[in-house]
Amino acid sequence: MNIAIITGASSGMGSEFARQIAQKCLGLDEIWLVARRSRPMEELAENLSIATRIFAMDLTNPGSYESLRTALQEHNPRVRILVGCAGYGKVGAFTASSEADLLGMIDLNCKALTKITYLILPYMPKRSYLIQLASSAAFLPQPGFDVYAASKSYVLSFTRALREELRHRQIHVTAVCPGPVDTPFFDIAEENGEAFFFKKIFMASKEKVVRKALRDAFHGKDLSVYGIPMKIMHIGCKLLPQKWILYCYEAFMKIRS
Ligand SMILES: NC(=O)c1ccc[n+]([C@@H]2O[C@H](COP(=O)([O-])OP(=O)(O)OC[C@H]3O[C@@H](n4cnc5c(N)ncnc54)[C@H](OP(=O)(O)O)[C@@H]3O)[C@@H](O)[C@H]2O)c1
Incomplete structure (x- = not known):
């Protein structure tokens, strides 16, 4: 059985990867969707033209990996595509x-992705x-988004x-x-009342970002920007x-406030 596995599939870019991968078909038999909320994944699955399996699991909880581990052992699938979106x-x-x-970001973005x-x-x-x-937060330390950028x-x-x-x-x-x-990313990112300043200027559509990501991946590129x-x-x-860029960034933010 050839499958794709997508984490963070209940929302945003993860759902979009599932849609675009399903459209391309790529000889896959199933797409396995992973996130905590099953309802949005069920709704997504209803609209995909390919069989799906849903794993409602909290990736930061080591105990919740059992159903996925068991399914892998039972079906021994060939995972043709793995997308780590959570x-x-x-x-x-x-x-x-x-x-x-702060620690939650490290647990999900780093530990769970590695696991x-x-x-x-x-x-x-x-x-x-x-x-x-x-x-792109990976390119530079980001004051005010420190741990996320580091993760x-x-x-x-x-x-x-x-x-x-x-x-x-x-x-x-x-x-x-x-x-x-x-995507709904910013509903959570700005939950504490702090807005991400550059959001409005540079906002891109998830459809275009995911299309490019898949194209770049299938062309064997190391990076998709x-x-x-x-x-x-x-x-x-x-x-x-980096210290010059950070100095200019801080100076700009001071002038703005
Ligand atoms: N949107 C942006 O501006 C942006 C820019 C650059 C990079 N990214 C990165 O792109 C990825 C996708 O983000 P997005 O924009 O699509 O955001 P999103 O719509 O908020 O999606 C995040 C996904 O992660 C899942 N998730 C969160 N906590 C989880 C947990 N503990 N266990 C399992 N799944 C969990 C969520 O599902 P549940 O809530 O159902 O668990 C959701 O499906 C993230 O890694 C994000 O850091 C986003």
């Missing part, structure tokens, strides 16, 4: 944020695709290293690094000293 961020200064929010990759990799054959959602730097670094390790197994690995994308502003940011962060 993640969240909370805007706010480090000292003003709750410990639960699910480790669990599923043995089922990925030659010419399969591993797509991990990092962020996404982890995802980017981990994904790039894994790409080299898995090359001999012909598993294609791509890190997706979008800027702000129009949507849109000219984020590409400029990516190059700028490579060329300029």
